[in-house]
Amino acid sequence: MIHLSKRMQALANLVSSCKTFCDVGTDHGFLPIYLVQSETCERAIAMDLREGPLDRAKTHIAEFGLSGAIETRLSDGVAALSAGEADAVLIAGMGGNVTIHILTEGLDVCQQLKELILQPQSEIDEVRKYVFSQGFVLVSEDMVEEDGKFYPMMKLVHKSQLSEEEYKNLRTDESAPYTEAELLYGPMLLASHHPVLMKYLKKDLKREETILSKLPDLDEERILTRRKIVENKIQLLQELLK
CATH class of the missing domain: 3.40.50.150 (Vaccinia Virus protein VP39)
Known part of the structure; x- marks a missing residue:
């Protein structure tokens, strides 16, 4: 074989x-x-x-x-x-x-x-x-x-x-439209808390937290927009890992 x-x-x-x-x-x-x-x-x-x-x-x-x-x-x-x-x-x-x-x-x-x-x-x-x-x-x-x-x-x-x-x-998707998170990570993988997906989400969370920590503390619109995107991603990942 x-x-x-x-x-x-x-x-x-x-x-x-x-x-x-x-x-x-x-x-x-x-x-x-x-x-x-x-x-x-x-x-x-x-x-x-x-x-x-x-x-x-x-x-x-x-x-x-x-x-x-x-x-x-x-x-x-x-x-x-x-x-x-x-x-x-x-x-x-x-x-x-x-x-x-x-x-x-x-x-x-x-x-x-x-x-x-x-x-x-x-x-x-x-x-x-x-x-x-x-x-x-x-x-x-x-x-x-x-x-x-x-x-x-x-x-x-x-x-x-x-x-x-x-x-x-x-x-x-007709009976129960998929969420953004389900489209990103897989509805069945999320529902079952698939161990490999959970490991991936933890790794992704660490990466986003590192990005956030390295963003300059400035009031420039570009930086503020980027910070908001990263913070939203961190919040989503934290919720999925609960």
Whole structure:
């Protein structure tokens, strides 16, 4: 069995048993290999925008004897994936704006998935705003720390794939609009006081307190505005850590 990093293992754990899994931006191809080896999915499609990473993925897939179960495709986002072809799609390790671009360009494909798993490297609040505005519903969240970096991740499904009863049982941005804090840090992570998120919030609080202590004690409008922003952030973090 292939060994995954802590971040990759957490992503793999979010994938439900399925027939076909698709990894967008597969790079080395390790995640599709693991999911087929573990029999989480019957087959997988490993896609990447660049030929170099795709060639590396092909080599690794062949080394594990899985060329018959894992197909590789050169693709910009999900452009090379047909609607209904995969049950689950993973988009991880990319910036938030790139993630939103991929989702926007492939919205028809993503809306028909049984699950969509995202792990943006930045602008995660903007990603959350976008997916919720497009009718995606949050199913679960997780967060891990690896090598001093924090990685929040989420699993979603489009409301069109849910029965009326299933939809009612899940919180949505329509039934209870998400707060600014929930968009920033993750509604389920906050609700569960996820230990990794709590560690991140404490680290963030220390950083903001340091910034505040170093601001010059001047009455300039620019400094006063900056001070107010930092003080508000500190207050928010203190409330979330209660």
